[in-house]
Amino acid sequence: MTADISYTTEDIAKLLKISKLTVYDLIKKGDLPAYRVGKQMRVDASDLEAYKARAKSGMVSTSRTDSLEMAPSIPSPGAAPTPKRALVITGQDISLDILAKHIERKVPQSRPLRSYAGSLDSLIAMYRGETDIVSTHLLDGDTGEYNIPYVRKILIGSSYVVINLLSRSAGLYVQQGNPKKLQGWSDLQQKGLRLINREKGAGARVLLDEQLRLHGISYRDMIGYEQEESNHMGVAGKVAIGEGDFGVGIEKAAYMVGGVDFIPLIQERVDLVMLKKPENQEWLKGVVDVLRSEAFHNELRPIQGYDLSQTGRILFET
Structure with missing residues (x-):
């Protein structure tokens, strides 16, 4: 039916x-x-x-x-509809919702739309032409570099710009009091640790997998590697109520959830990726202006764990 x-x-x-x-x-x-x-x-x-x-x-x-999209027409002699371009912003951090609001004000001919997906899935969506602005925080364990190695491999043949959104502290969520005494990535070799994981394609999942590889730790020794949550707060929440011994995520979520301790292990860089096409130039400039604006920075500063020292800086450009 x-x-x-x-x-x-x-x-x-x-x-x-x-x-x-x-x-x-x-x-x-x-x-x-x-x-x-x-x-x-x-x-x-x-x-x-x-x-x-x-x-x-x-x-x-x-x-x-x-x-x-054409705005609904209002009968008016000589008036023409104002075209608006949908801008799909892909990623999960709350800073992107704030960014969308500022873009809507700064770039009046655009209509920002939000799509919530992990970093790797977001880059693949950009390669397929399904999104305009991608947020990514993917660690390449071999170089210690964030994002650019992945962007260069996935967006082959494309012209693009990588610009910093913010940096933030990432690490381990553990139960209050840290009963398993986890202080670093090497401690994850303890047998029988219960993990609350992120979904495939998420930056936190890539961070965990890269650290396990670099430290020679098998995920098979962990319980719950296949148990996935779709956001940081979901992971922190499950650890807080005792369903897992640890999870990987960002500091902000630990403060928002409560009842969970956070072990900072790495400062991760969150960047935006935008394709450089002739038809994108006008709104792309508007987005860069927003990223560098005091109004945008003022709205992000009160959020726990954000480092805005490089916000708006172009890190790589083809």
């Missing part, structure tokens, strides 16, 4: 013959009701049919497959 059928954003894009960015825009505007199941957005078949009926009757604003 139709009531039992639902579609992913990919399904909707194929059915309506539009881009995924346009689908996200329809959801953002409220034209297409959607809900989240795990990491996926889904749309019920009945809501899709209702949208199509409204579109046929001219009751919804026009969307174009190149991700430009």
Whole structure:
């Protein structure tokens, strides 16, 4: 029955013959009701049919497959609709929600949309043309460098810029009092440790896997390596209530959750990646202006664990 059928954003894009960015825009505007199941957005078949009926009757604003939306027209002699471009910002940190708000003010011809995905998945989405601004914090264990080695491998053939968003302290969540006496990555070789892990593609998952590799520790000696949470607070929360001995994440989540201790082990760099295309130049400059603005910095400064000393600095550019 139709009531039992639902579609992913990919399904909707194929059915309506539009881009995924346009689908996200329809959801953002409220034209297409959607809900989240795990990491996926889904749309019920009945809501899709209702949208199509409204579109046929001219009751919804026009969307174009190149991700430009036309604002609902207001009859006015000589007035033309103002085009707005959907900008998909991918990543999970709260700083990206704040960034989206500032972009909406600073770059009036854009409509920021948020997509919540891990660092590696976000870069792959950019390679596929599914996102405009990617947040990433991926450690390359062999070089000790963050992000750029991954960007260079994944965005082959693309022209892009890597600019710093912030730095933050990452390490281990442990139960209060640290009963397992975990002080560094090498301590993870203890047999029988219970882990609360992040999902594949998340920066924290890559950080853990790289440290295990560098220290010659097998994940098979841990309990719960396959037990995944989709965000830092989920990991910290599970450790706090005793479901795990440790997890990997950022300092801010430990303060927000409470009831868990945090062992800082590394200062990780969170960067933004944006493709350099002729059609991107105007909004890209606006994003850089936001990153360097005092207003944006003032909103981030009170957040526990953020280092803004390099925010807005271009780190790599092709």
